[in-house]
Amino acid sequence: MGDMSMLHRRSTRTSAAFAGVAVLALLVMTGCSPAESESAKDYKALNPDFRMEQAHLQVSCMKDKGFTVLPDSQGGVKFGNEQVPEDQLDLAYQGIRDCYDELGFNDEPEITEAQRHKLYVLNIEAAKCLEALDIFGDIKVQVADAPSEQSFVESFDAPGENQPWSPWGLDTMKQLSSAGETIVDEARLACPDPLNYANTL
Incomplete structure (x- = not known):
């Protein structure tokens, strides 16, 4: 026992x-x-195809006005001297403004406070995405420091030349542009700018 x-x-x-x-x-x-954070999931859900569809609508509109332009990943169009002669640049830029009006792209509603809070969180995710890009080897993209969320929300529509903080600011663009236009386009697809989707948040 x-x-x-x-x-x-x-x-x-x-x-x-x-x-x-x-x-x-x-x-x-x-x-x-x-576990992946909710903000990371929301950022990954941003669809660059949404802006490309807008870009192709503008390409079609500009074609009707006699200009051959190219779509860009920001939802707009781009062109060089090969597409538009220098003496027609003013007409081309006016055509772009007219297309914006005709397509209703200037009628987007004001971004609400709730959308601004959401935009801030997605901007943080975009900054992480940009800083993780393997473009320059050991040298990484340096994104401008983010303000506090409250400061971002309160100053979003502040008058003057100061634009709301964005990981896709001028400093980021300068760094990416130094690697070439193709790199910029690839980076925009890999790390979409949340500001382009603000009205859909």
């Missing part, structure tokens, strides 16, 4: 030991795969 009792206690300790190992393994696996 004593031997059976001893065997039972050993069996219980062995089972507990295996259970402990299993729990530890589960914790380790969980720790190696942290």
Whole structure:
């Protein structure tokens, strides 16, 4: 009887030991795969195709006005001397403004306070995305420091030349442009600018 009792206690300790190992393994696996944040998921859900559709509408509109232009990943159009002669640049720029009006792109509603809060969070994700790009090898893209969320929201429509903070600001553009226009387009597709989607948030 004593031997059976001893065997039972050993069996219980062995089972507990295996259970402990299993729990530890589960914790380790969980720790190696942290859950993706909601803001990261929302940022990944931004669809660059939305802006490309707008760009192609403008290309078609400009074609009706006699200009051959190219779509860009920002939802606009671009052209060089090969597409538009220098003596027609003013007409081309006026055509772009007219197309914006005709297509209703200037009628977007004002960005609400709730949308500004959402935009700030997505801008933080865009900054992380840009800084993780492997474009210059060991040298990474340096994004301007973000203001506080409250400061961003309150100053969003502030008068003057100061634009709301964006990870796609002038400094970022200068860094990417130094690597070539193709790199800029690829970066825009990999790390969309949330400001382009503000009215859809």
